[in-house]
Amino acid sequence: MANHAGPDGHADAPVFVAGHQGLVGRALVRRLQAMGQVNLLLRGRGELDLTDQAAVRRFFTEERPAVVYLAAALVGGIQANNRFPAEFIHQNLAIANNVIDAAHHSGCQRLLFLGSSCIYPRLAPQPITEEALLTGPLEPTNEPYAIAKIAGIRLCDAYNRQYGTDYRSVMPTNLYGPYDNFNLETSHVLPALLRKFHEAKTSGAAEVEVWGSGKPRREFLHVDDLADACLFLMGLPRERFTAATTPTATHINIGTGEDIAIGELAALVGEVVGYRGAIRFNATYPDGTPRKLLDVGRLRGLGWQPSVGLREGVAATYRWYTNEQLNRPGKS
Numbered sequence: 001m002a003n004h005a006g007p008d009g010h011a012d013a014p015v016f017v018a019g020h021q022g023l024v025g026r027a028l029v030r031r032l033q034a035m036g037q038v039n040l041l042l043r044g045r046g047e048l049d050l051t052d053q054a055a056v057r058r059f060f061t062e063e064r065p066a067v068v069y070l071a072a073a074l075v076g077g078i079q080a081n082n083r084f085p086a087e088f089i090h091q092n093l094a095i096a097n098n099v100i101d102a103a104h105h106s107g108c109q110r111l112l113f114l115g116s117s118c119i120y121p122r123l124a125p126q127p128i129t130e131e132a133l134l135t136g137p138l139e140p141t142n143e144p145y146a147i148a149k150i151a152g153i154r155l156c157d158a159y160n161r162q163y164g165t166d167y168r169s170v171m172p173t174n175l176y177g178p179y180d181n182f183n184l185e186t187s188h189v190l191p192a193l194l195r196k197f198h199e200a201k202t203s204g205a206a207e208v209e210v211w212g213s214g215k216p217r218r219e220f221l222h223v224d225d226l227a228d229a230c231l232f233l234m235g236l237p238r239e240r241f242t243a244a245t246t247p248t249a250t251h252i253n254i255g256t257g258e259d260i261a262i263g264e265l266a267a268l269v270g271e272v273v274g275y276r277g278a279i280r281f282n283a284t285y286p287d288g289t290p291r292k293l294l295d296v297g298r299l300r301g302l303g304w305q306p307s308v309g310l311r312e313g314v315a316a317t318y319r320w321y322t323n324e325q326l327n328r329p330g331k332s
Contacts (some may be wrong), residue, residue, distance in 0.1 A: 013172065013329040014203045016041040016065035018050060019072025019100055024114060024172075026179045027227035028069050033220060035231065041065055046242050047171035051094040053102075060106035068103050069230065070096070078141045078211075080186040080289050085144040092148030100155045104163055111167040112234050113156050115149040115251065116146060117219075117292055118142045119171060127257065127295040130171070130249035139289045157250050166238050173255035173294050177223035178320040193266055194318055197273040205279040208270070213284035214263030219255050222316075231252045232304045255294035256306050262284075272315050 014034060015253040019025040020042045032040060040077045041063055048059055050072050081088055089147065096113070104113050120128045121136030133153075138146045156167035180191040187195070233241060233252060244252060260268075266279050308316075 024071040027223040031227040056098040062104040074188040075168040080303035081142045089144035096152035113169045116148045127293040129295040169251035173219040193269045195292040201275045212287040214281040217259040217261040217291040222313040253294040
């Protein structure tokens with residue numbers, strides 16, 4: 001992977017990581033710094049509200065980033081999506097619209113938009129190819145978020161077609177890793193399980209309740225692998241990236257190509273945490289999509305594969321959670 005270069009050819013061209021305080025953004029920053037990128041533009045929400053169109057346009061006009069990683073989003077699990085559908089669609093639409101449009105107007109030619117595997121139909125054939133996009137109804141529990149992400153893909157397509165920009169879209173599978181959200185009200189399944197099993201072990205609880213039947217299957221990718229894949233794809237010549245896509249599926253899936261039942265995942269987390277009690281599945285909670293496994297043939301055909309195994313990644317994330325998350329002020 002080479003350093004990002006701007007139109008003038010300098011490798012220290014400014015790179016804006018939108019959402020640098022989140023799970024994905026932090027991983028991207030770690031990888032960019034490791035590869036020697038020194039001119040990183042980083043703004044927290046208190047400094048730059050990406051839902052504020054005027055503020056975003058002003059930032060791009062003043063800072064002129066040469067490359068943008070659009071990793072900012074309002075994210076959450078099934079419960080959060082069900083409780084706040086208006087916020088999920090409105091804020092994510094606003095972020096994509098404001099950043100992509102401001103990038104174009106400031107002359108930024110290169111941008112990576114990070115979507116989500118929830119863009120695909122609920123009952124898409126498995127494993128899910130990129131061509132499955134818009135071929136069937138979405139999963140109702142996260143439809144507002146999915147629609148916003150689909151709009152981001154189409155925004156990139158439209159700007160590329162009309163203005164000749166090089167805006168690329170990638171669709172990651174379920175992610176986990178350091179700086180994940182461990183709040184049980186809003187977290188995704190893996191960090192929620194890690195926290196539940198840790199608290200059960202600490203308290204000596206006889207059992208852990210896992211929401212749903214345990215039967216749905218999910219694919220999990222360590223966030224450091226995602227960051228590596230993003231930098232790999234952005235380092236490709238435009239022609240090579242485009243050659244791996246089709247006119248109706250311009251994005252590329254990022255995943256491991258392997259999945260696991262939630263029940264099996266719960267057992268794995270219990271082993272990693274060292275919990276010895278029982279696991280009880282509460283089927284009164286929704287399962288969501290029955291299975292969600294991405295076809296990663298395009299990505300592997302380009303020469304990239306993940307390096308972090310699931311057990312290894314879960315163990316590393318648990319160590320981070322116990323060493324960092326639980327020992328910092330304002331933990332939740």
